[in-house]
Amino acid sequence: MSALPGSAEGTAVTGLDSSPVDASPETLAELPPLTEQARAEAREIIARYPEPRSALLPMLHLVQSYQGYVSPDGVALCAEELGITKAEVGAVATFYTMYKRRPTGRHLVSVCTNTLCSVLGGRRIFDAVAADLGVHHDETAPDGSITLEHAECLAACDYAPVVTVDYEFYDQQDVGSARALVAALRRGEKPAPTRGAPLSDFRGISRQLAGFSQYGDAAATAAAVDTEGAIGPTLAGVRLAAERGESAPFLPAADRPPAGGAGEPRETVRPHGRSGDTPGKEAADARVRAADTPAEKAGAAGSHPDAPEPSRRSLADKDDGTDTPAGTGPGTSGQGPAASPPQQNRKG
Numbered sequence: 001m002s003a004l005p006g007s008a009e010g011t012a013v014t015g016l017d018s019s020p021v022d023a024s025p026e027t028l029a030e031l032p033p034l035t036e037q038a039r040a041e042a043r044e045i046i047a048r049y050p051e052p053r054s055a056l057l058p059m060l061h062l063v064q065s066y067q068g069y070v071s072p073d074g075v076a077l078c079a080e081e082l083g084i085t086k087a088e089v090g091a092v093a094t095f096y097t098m099y100k101r102r103p104t105g106r107h108l109v110s111v112c113t114n115t116l117c118s119v120l121g122g123r124r125i126f127d128a129v130a131a132d133l134g135v136h137h138d139e140t141a142p143d144g145s146i147t148l149e150h151a152e153c154l155a156a157c158d159y160a161p162v163v164t165v166d167y168e169f170y171d172q173q174d175v176g177s178a179r180a181l182v183a184a185l186r187r188g189e190k191p192a193p194t195r196g197a198p199l200s201d202f203r204g205i206s207r208q209l210a211g212f213s214q215y216g217d218a219a220a221t222a223a224a225v226d227t228e229g230a231i232g233p234t235l236a237g238v239r240l241a242a243e244r245g246e247s248a249p250f251l252p253a254a255d256r257p258p259a260g261g262a263g264e265p266r267e268t269v270r271p272h273g274r275s276g277d278t279p280g281k282e283a284a285d286a287r288v289r290a291a292d293t294p295a296e297k298a299g300a301a302g303s304h305p306d307a308p309e310p311s312r313r314s315l316a317d318k319d320d321g322t323d324t325p326a327g328t329g330p331g332t333s334g335q336g337p338a339a340s341p342p343q344q345n346r347k348g
Ligand code: FES
Pocket: 112, 113, 114, 115, 116, 117, 118, 152, 153, 154, 155, 156, 157, 158, 160, 161, 162
């Protein structure tokens, strides 16, 4: 635990990560103020909820949209407006990793180093970008351009290894493409994400998370067209199953509506264990018998214990998708040559 700077009470806060809020004089001197407009917007957020304190999460994003992190002044504003203590605000702010305890750079770069991304090179991406920026986790480059963090699973494992910038996705990165992305950001460019909304910056996305438009006017909003994302990796399993004639496990008849939508529900298929086969095999036999359509029959037959191994599945498959040896220098990760620099965004 640690005291929350800026709290008059000096109250200790609890949270999984209780590193202190940065309230150094240099930091505070550079902060843009929390204006009356910020306070008015905080009240607008509160008005959206039946219980005022339910507004705390978006209010913390609002504070970040003005000041780049949850500052002591921001903690005080939330506490005053919600009628709760600064310690209560701090307890929430220190629990969630999206609330920053130190000023962030213009962009927040998050590299997934969770299991799947790590296996496919996420850790090497993080190390290479950290070396380029001269920072470690949760630190900001000296030029203020980028705060780097490693992230837990970003819920895009089918596009691993994944990097996000201000929570926008850059899929299937390697060391070369991630270094090029970060270099472009440092030059002030905004490479288009692989999918979804165009890139803005950390304060812009924080404003959006607070429930306000991050764009200045209608023209800017209209220009912010989402990138059309390809969903190839998401559908890879479906395509492979179709090629192999595989389908989802059979659903017992009692759990499905009757074929044709009329008549009595079909009898549930229950194995009796009387045929001398194992109950599992009897159940599989019953599933094959009860299947209505060719696809169901194929699925039931394919999952039968006696079914032969699909011809295209072999021991060699075990090598699919595993890591490749790392090199020793920047960009020599063993993931192949560096990719071309990311495509430039029309806003760039
Ligand atoms: S492990 Fe990286 S997105 Fe899931």
